[in-house]
Amino acid sequence: MLDLVIKDAKVFTSSGYFEGDVGVKGGKIVKIGDVQEQADRTLDVQGKYVVPGLIDGHTHMEFPFMGEVTADDFYYGTSAAVGGGVTTIVDFVTPSKGQDLLSAYQKWRETADPKVVSDYGLHMIIREVNPTVMEQIPEVMGRGVMSFKLYMAYKGELMVNDGEILKLVREISSHGGVVGVHAENGEIINELVQEYVVEGKVDPIYHYYSRPDEMEIEAANRVASIASLVKGVTMYQVHTSTGEAVDVMSSYRSRGMSYFNETTPHYLTLTLEALKRPDGYKYVMSPPLRSDDQRTKLWQKLASGEIYTVGSDHCVYSVSQKRRHREEVPSFHEIPNGVPGTETILPLLFYFGVKKGKISMERFVEVTSTNPAKLFGLYPRKGVVQPGADADFAVIDPAKRVKITPDVLHSNIDYTIYDGIEVEGWNVMTIRRGEVVMEEGQITSPRGSGVYVPGKPVK
């Protein structure tokens, strides 16, 4: 007796697709193919596309930053996730200044565990280097945190310097961990911000001008160059926004380095023009939105395999927060950086990517599920449709047309940066470890039903 059978599914995986049944027991996939056994629940998904539950490798829930805490707590944030077919998020533990890694990890667990609807994993941000931090790196890895994030920007806040990067790359790599980087030249950005502010150039578009393409490309080159001094690294540039930064990484990968990267749906679908809108402040995130030309390059590199994952960088602030609770729009440098995104990965990538012919369904599955699972040590528990894996699925109605508005989404904010965009293809059901957690827009699983999924060493 099975718990669940998905009948006559058209299943897409990172290596193709097949038609058949999927049998689930104890939250796991146990049978694939022609499944005759009885089950507690049988789902008929005729005409739908079944894909492995998405893994959003980049979220910031309940994240204190720039004087605000992000508006999506782990309940709202993971509700948005499962709304969009994301069955696992990987959130960034962000220690406060001076806090040690283990207690930050502990705090994140305690905050998330009672609230999460999706499953979740954790990355660790390292903002300062000291003996405690260095000692605790293997310890947090022992708790399933296999990937770290270093900032080359946000001077005075999160930024670490090049020497610290080298030290951290050495230490993390020696334990088989993944080194994520936010690659922008923070010194230059700091200087440009000051120059613009002094000149009274404070509209949101100056957020773009103060973070030029060149300074992402420069940082990508710098950190790759530094990492090349260490043997056996696994590097990972988050939220890559320029084609040339991707070229840098391709070139190192081509010479034998494990160098991966992520882009986000907003770089693939929006451009810097959004910052010129009256509500341009809503579109402030870092790195900033880029030119249409960069957008084209990113799609090409997503198709070519040079971009490894798509994560949302879900980092939500309410309108009031974005405006710092004032009437007038604040100076660009005071607007909290971040936009919503976890719930719209699926429809945006499916419609603008797959339907528009830019990427195949295989690439869709690969970048939204299989690759993040592998990179963050969640594979083969997550990211695949095969016996033994968690029964995590998104069920896409490929013909459903939806106009994106805040109403159809589950975040704890009343706007979306994709407002008014109409897509064809929508996630109509989300299955997490064999349980239907979202159906036709309704979250059907309680707070805290998600679990922490520790990562395993990749190498």
Next chain:
Amino acid sequence: MLDLVIKDAKVFTSSGYFEGDVGVKGGKIVKIGDVQEQADRTLDVQGKYVVPGLIDGHTHMEFPFMGEVTADDFYYGTSAAVGGGVTTIVDFVTPSKGQDLLSAYQKWRETADPKVVSDYGLHMIIREVNPTVMEQIPEVMGRGVMSFKLYMAYKGELMVNDGEILKLVREISSHGGVVGVHAENGEIINELVQEYVVEGKVDPIYHYYSRPDEMEIEAANRVASIASLVKGVTMYQVHTSTGEAVDVMSSYRSRGMSYFNETTPHYLTLTLEALKRPDGYKYVMSPPLRSDDQRTKLWQKLASGEIYTVGSDHCVYSVSQKRRHREEVPSFHEIPNGVPGTETILPLLFYFGVKKGKISMERFVEVTSTNPAKLFGLYPRKGVVQPGADADFAVIDPAKRVKITPDVLHSNIDYTIYDGIEVEGWNVMTIRRGEVVMEEGQITSPRGSGVYVPGKPVK
């Protein structure tokens, strides 16, 4: 009642691995996971690795070239194939001068059908452009020949010129076909050969000197540049032997072109030093073996994903043929070009690649099976382990140590270019459409038991 169950298999696919059972009926995979049903035959593969049957996308059986016919006919050749876990070959139909494509196709089918032990598909070589050829391109595609090969070398024999290449790329692409190219500058090679022969430099090593790296890289650049004039192409460079040629293709792929390539096990495991041996003539193939430096680059690019497939270029001549039936070794330019290879893809890639830590099992499966299946329109019938696919498998004993000698191989020749090399990991059983066709070195299926597998349009 199933025909076959493979119990407790450790199955490797292009996206990972799982442990479970595989149920087969009517030659197809019907169940994956926990399979309880009875079956005619149950295989216990405890401790073995099960992979999708290899697809060798590059063979020349019974191929008349340079005044000789290759020594492996379709029976010997496909026996070697299944000996090495290859369940499908894709052979090159080579029309004779003036012959039209359809009758060449017909001839190939008639020759192969009664003899093949593995399944097989076909590519079509185009050696001349005329109205009949152009008309028959869609017709042979209608018969399942989805990929073509153009030669930029072998002047006066197989070579077509740049204008013809453009014409053919246009026509083939308009029907969704794949354009394969042998990329070497035939004019220059022709000139260099003449120069060396005039100077009396006729040892096998001059085969290498007459086909410099630069002339492969040049040709790769030229044909990519020509293809860039046409929209919607799928290009494919066969037997790529230099890292820089791969770089050329990566750069075009990065800008949105579907540009694939193949390398061969011999470029990955041997070097030009072999041509200096007393029996160097056995190592004459084109492009020639390269430097150790190139070998390293090819491994890196195989790991990075820049190389898409590994095919054998199995093109076998007996020692007598290699020597043109003479006592003395003939001049390098008279030695028939070609080496054996289909049976040793698996052990060489597994040992020198996977065991030595250069590539993962996923990459192994991807380049030897999934990718060629996709590229040549055989997917999802071939190249995957999923419901509905043909039950084609190689069963690898990862611990078996074997010294490669002619005795352990099945080709119709009495030597191997890998003679004496000891590997760990060997194919111990081959299953083709649910039937065990090779077991412990014995071919267990009769001549003609293989079938022709027509390719389907990829786009």
Next chain:
Amino acid sequence: MLDLVIKDAKVFTSSGYFEGDVGVKGGKIVKIGDVQEQADRTLDVQGKYVVPGLIDGHTHMEFPFMGEVTADDFYYGTSAAVGGGVTTIVDFVTPSKGQDLLSAYQKWRETADPKVVSDYGLHMIIREVNPTVMEQIPEVMGRGVMSFKLYMAYKGELMVNDGEILKLVREISSHGGVVGVHAENGEIINELVQEYVVEGKVDPIYHYYSRPDEMEIEAANRVASIASLVKGVTMYQVHTSTGEAVDVMSSYRSRGMSYFNETTPHYLTLTLEALKRPDGYKYVMSPPLRSDDQRTKLWQKLASGEIYTVGSDHCVYSVSQKRRHREEVPSFHEIPNGVPGTETILPLLFYFGVKKGKISMERFVEVTSTNPAKLFGLYPRKGVVQPGADADFAVIDPAKRVKITPDVLHSNIDYTIYDGIEVEGWNVMTIRRGEVVMEEGQITSPRGSGVYVPGKPVK
């Protein structure tokens, strides 16, 4: 007693400028600096710029091509030259099919000697490879023809194949000669021309479409790659029209090859838009005019030093010839390729280059005089202002504003492709071996007063 003193001249050279007098005797510069001696003639050039007489390294006078003979014979052509401050042209000897090099050389000398007003040197075009040609290469070099031109385009006419190129590069280089190339892929162009003509796309703009940027870049890469097989070459790509082709050459030069190139004033000042004009047929030359973007790149590379010379590719056809003596404009592929240019090198480069701040006067002198002198073995007789050099000068009035029209030029045609363009800066006097040969627009020296200047081996 001197023949001539130029007093208080502001002299520009390839390494800078100085103010002083220049004393001339016997056609040579004999004194520079403070010259007190008497002279037959003293020129006051206050407020003018004195530069070494220009060397136009690329002209086709009385050139039979595409069924027409160019309209400028050596008298008209060199009158135009000296009109524009060009004191030496290097014309292309073009053997007719089957003609040997020496008799072609002889014919060119006999035609030119009685007519030239400027001095002149010769290049040799090689259009076919046979033993006579190969033997005569050193012989024509013995007569001062140090540079050769090979065509990779004009299939069936002038084009040689890659093997012939290698053979010629070897032979020419072994004698210290310079290998010039017209780098465009003639096979592809031939194919594209046929395609467009079949489709009835015959307007002049299809001349551009049939000769894509990519096919110049490809050919540049191919010939550089071929030349890299030979030691000690001096290569030279004539009339380079794309920035990427220049990049190819820079990259080879950076690794130690002597690789030079030329661009022309028309690529620096006009764009493909000209081909869309009603009289677009006048703008048909090969390679064709390119995009504005390419024009920008060429200026940058002229400034950076990556472009070595500027020659005119002066190849003049009357309106009637351009139209093939018909009412209607002929198909693009029947229009004789070529435009006027020798007389406008100076004003175009001075105004659009120096005055607009794109290049310095040093670069102006370098690319128009010093570099061609060195490349073609005319140095130190030509191309410099130093004792012992020929007293060749152009005297530029930097403030003179001129609207370019056929009236102000000396070619044997009644139009100019620069008609209506207004420039600031004009050549007001030309001095050739100490003799004023043009003054205020009047040619003051008789037919045949120019001499042949044999080139000397550069290495």
Next chain:
Amino acid sequence: MLDLVIKDAKVFTSSGYFEGDVGVKGGKIVKIGDVQEQADRTLDVQGKYVVPGLIDGHTHMEFPFMGEVTADDFYYGTSAAVGGGVTTIVDFVTPSKGQDLLSAYQKWRETADPKVVSDYGLHMIIREVNPTVMEQIPEVMGRGVMSFKLYMAYKGELMVNDGEILKLVREISSHGGVVGVHAENGEIINELVQEYVVEGKVDPIYHYYSRPDEMEIEAANRVASIASLVKGVTMYQVHTSTGEAVDVMSSYRSRGMSYFNETTPHYLTLTLEALKRPDGYKYVMSPPLRSDDQRTKLWQKLASGEIYTVGSDHCVYSVSQKRRHREEVPSFHEIPNGVPGTETILPLLFYFGVKKGKISMERFVEVTSTNPAKLFGLYPRKGVVQPGADADFAVIDPAKRVKITPDVLHSNIDYTIYDGIEVEGWNVMTIRRGEVVMEEGQITSPRGSGVYVPGKPVK
């Protein structure tokens, strides 16, 4: 009546050579060519090569650094200079911490003026950014200091950060100044030094390991990228030691930026093997000596024109200083960085460059004299042989064979890093503003006879 005539000189310039006389009056060249006038002194230089006096754009005389003051004061240092045909040095004013630019300039003038035998110009090092520094930039330019040097290395000492670099590039460029950079990643070097010291790896060779090629290339890329944010810059990388760093600059120059660079004779003639010698400590300078492969690349790029100047980075410490006055060799990171060089530019470049066929005499003159004169605003007073220029010359005996030893040199130290190297070609006379200041090894002009040559704005 002239002061000096150099008769029948074979004069080499950056654009070629000529034979003739040079007449000098009041320290200036007044006549070139056939000079008949009487002169106070007439030099017969039959069989010699006359070149413009070298300009060594990179010296550190009396420089306090790493706890030592360089052993060559301005008298010894400029004696060495004129000994080697260098008639002008450009020394680096190095303010002490907190010192303002003007007083540092003043101190340098006061120290140098009474001692110099050669002429000299000044660069200004900027080690910290504050309002006084920013204000004084145009003021020191008003005193003829046209070029600045920023350090990306020597953390805690001379290093400025990226934001400061941007600020300085903006300010200096707005006044037409030249921004020199010492491009090495100081953070990483700092980290590597600490790592090696902790591990007890303190031999001189670890100086090399702690400053990897990659960290120069990275820094070159970073600063070029930063400079690309500013319009109208003139950038200049001093003492470039890797081919790839040169490639970075070529690529920016190719796109329109004024990007220049310098290498030194030691990178062109020595390799890292020297650091492994028993007296390896003598060879410690930064960037460190590199591999033989890098040495080859630098020669190629010197020939291709991609390297703009050759300066010595003359920064001399006695053996006792190099050893920090101890018995045992100190840890690599305590050895004062710097080597002698100004006197050996000429023989090393002439012998290993010109005589060995790697560069032409034109390039020799260009990189040792004409280009530095132009870059540092000394042109046309210095760097050329033309009327009005200072009569500065080196007279080379091209056939003279000399074994380099401390005895034949004029520095205030008793060793040379070129000890025992035998060269062909030696400077036998140095003329500075028409005065013979060195003849057959003897300095013939008193202390303080040199003058300060203020630079002029280049743009």
